[in-house]
Amino acid sequence: MLSRKLGIDLGTVNVTIAEREQILLHEPGVVAITIEEEKIVAVGQEAREMFGRTPETIEVMRPMRDGVIADYEVTEAMLRYFVDKVIGGFRLFKPVIMMTVPYGVTSVERRAVHEAAIQAGAREVHLIPEPLAAALGAGLPVDTPSGNLIVNIGGGTSEAAVVAMNGIVAAASERVGGVRLDEAIINYVRKKYNLIIGEMTAELAKINIGAAVDIGEELRMDIQGRDQVDGLPKMITLSTAEIVEAVAEPLSLIAGVVKRVLERTPPELSPDIIDRGMVLTGGTSLLRGIDQYLTRETNVPAFLADDPVGSTALGASRGLERLDVLRRSIPDL
Numbered sequence: 001m002l003s004r005k006l007g008i009d010l011g012t013v014n015v016t017i018a019e020r021e022q023i024l025l026h027e028p029g030v031v032a033i034t035i036e037e038e039k040i041v042a043v044g045q046e047a048r049e050m051f052g053r054t055p056e057t058i059e060v061m062r063p064m065r066d067g068v069i070a071d072y073e074v075t076e077a078m079l080r081y082f083v084d085k086v087i088g089g090f091r092l093f094k095p096v097i098m099m100t101v102p103y104g105v106t107s108v109e110r111r112a113v114h115e116a117a118i119q120a121g122a123r124e125v126h127l128i129p130e131p132l133a134a135a136l137g138a139g140l141p142v143d144t145p146s147g148n149l150i151v152n153i154g155g156g157t158s159e160a161a162v163v164a165m166n167g168i169v170a171a172a173s174e175r176v177g178g179v180r181l182d183e184a185i186i187n188y189v190r191k192k193y194n195l196i197i198g199e200m201t202a203e204l205a206k207i208n209i210g211a212a213v214d215i216g217e218e219l220r221m222d223i224q225g226r227d228q229v230d231g232l233p234k235m236i237t238l239s240t241a242e243i244v245e246a247v248a249e250p251l252s253l254i255a256g257v258v259k260r261v262l263e264r265t266p267p268e269l270s271p272d273i274i275d276r277g278m279v280l281t282g283g284t285s286l287l288r289g290i291d292q293y294l295t296r297e298t299n300v301p302a303f304l305a306d307d308p309v310g311s312t313a314l315g316a317s318r319g320l321e322r323l324d325v326l327r328r329s330i331p332d333l
């Protein structure tokens with residue numbers, strides 16, 4: 001077996017690649033492309049830095065939306081670029097790749113991910129549901145008969161699943177995640193201050209001073225934008241309490257996903273869940289106080305995974321080491 005084995009999370013916001021126990025790549029899933037000829041100018045971090053700063057002839061876009069491929073050709077090119085980047089130009093043997101796919105996507109959406117990975121140069125492609133990968137990556141004892149509640153809160157999607165005996169026993173998902181929190185901050189600032197701010201600014205405010213609940217500490221940040229009335233640049237100061245208020249609505253949708261999966265959990269597994277609590281993964285699980293928020297909303301204690309952002313790719317990579325066992329519980333692995 002001379003082929004390299006890669007676990008890949010092709011996310012709405014980030015692409016993460018793991019090999020065995022290591023994260024090899026974690027970059028924004030962003031592509032800069034010429035509008036006329038559709039030629040790729042930059043991919044990943046480099047493309048993201050161009051966001052909102054390009055001439056009219058270049059568009060900076062995310063080919064993934066809500067966890068699924070929105071622009072197939074660009075996704076394929078982006079994936080090929082990232083795989084080449086970690087494997088290097090010299091490629092005697094094609095890699096074996098395990099791709100994560102959000103829970104509950106259609107078979108057409110799954111096939112598109114499979115095909116994109118083949119086109120990106122894979123010899124063999126396997127697909128794993130994202131919550132199962134997250135549970136494997138977070139180190140939960142997924143191969144035992146006891147229930148484990150995993151909650152993966154990403155950029156475009158949130159998923160909650162009860163995992164036992166290498167499979168998903170109950171799950172729920174919703175197309176809501178960090179991007180919706182950013183949009184909620186944009187709307188809040190527009191309504192309260194008549195100020196138009198960009199997506200990057202909103203995300204920065206969320207990360208730097210944001211929280212899901214009152215964290216007993218008031219952080220502040222100066223925000224630049226454009227006045228909605230006179231069109232001139234203006235600066236305001238945002239506080240943690242304002243972000244808490246701004247993101248309340250999308251956060252309640254995320255709590256709703258967890259509540260739905262709790263309702264669907266077989267009664268035999270409920271005591272395990274109450275005992276062990278839920279484990280949080282995904283970039284949005286880094287929002288301050290989201291563990292407290294979910295604990296309060298669901299009455300089940302929430303804990304952050306050791307590497308919340310790397311868990312899904314790491315889990316996909318670990319999944320490649322136990323294909324035989326997983327095959328019994330994942331139909332189209």
Ligand SMILES: Nc1ncnc2c1ncn2[C@@H]1O[C@H](COP(=O)(O)OP(=O)(O)OP(=O)(O)O)[C@@H](O)[C@H]1O
Binds near residue numbers: 015066158177
């Ligand atoms: N410290 C932080 N606090 C709050 N949010 C954060 C923090 N760091 C990253 N995020 C958010 O996490 C999100 C990205 O998470 P992640 O990389 O898990 O998403 P993804 O896998 O690309 O998306 P999906 O799984 O939904 O397809 C972004 O919306 C980003 O703003």
Ligand SMILES: [Mg+2]
Binds near residue numbers: 009012
């Ligand atoms: Mg993800």
